[in-house]
Amino acid sequence: MLDIIEKCTNLFGEPLPLRYQEKIKNYITNPSPTTDDWENVAHIVANIGDTIWNVVLWMYPDFPRKGRSFDLEGNIVKDWEKVPTGFQVARALQEYFKQLQKYNYQT
Numbered sequence: 001m002l003d004i005i006e007k008c009t010n011l012f013g014e015p016l017p018l019r020y021q022e023k024i025k026n027y028i029t030n031p032s033p034t035t036d037d038w039e040n041v042a043h044i045v046a047n048i049g050d051t052i053w054n055v056v057l058w059m060y061p062d063f064p065r066k067g068r069s070f071d072l073e074g075n076i077v078k079d080w081e082k083v084p085t086g087f088q089v090a091r092a093l094q095e096y097f098k099q100l101q102k103y104n105y106q107t
Contacts, residue, residue: 006021008020008024008047009046009048011045012048020044027086027089028089035068038080038083039068042056047096053067055089055093055096056088058092059091059095064081
């Protein structure tokens with residue numbers, strides 16, 4: 001699992017800072033992630049141009065395309081309809097990086 005997280009890069013193709021790697025690891029190993037847990041990792045960049053959320057959408061096309069929304073005062077108006085399991089996030093990242101490697105894209 002750690003090798004999957006270590007493949008994640010920021011927008012400049014550099015390894016993610018350890019604090020973001022740790023957030024992803026904590027999510028993946030969490031047996032019951034909440035909507036707050038998902039909100040905390042969904043927007044982390046997994047690879048140049050793709051967030052964790054994009055990778056999950058790629059793997060699971062029926063996953064919600066709209067996330068949490070807020071009113072002008074910062075209150076949650078609508079929360080995530082569902083959140084992926086840690087296994088789903090790990091599997092999505094694994095398959096995503098396999099595809100990038102297969103087609104010789106940057107990983």
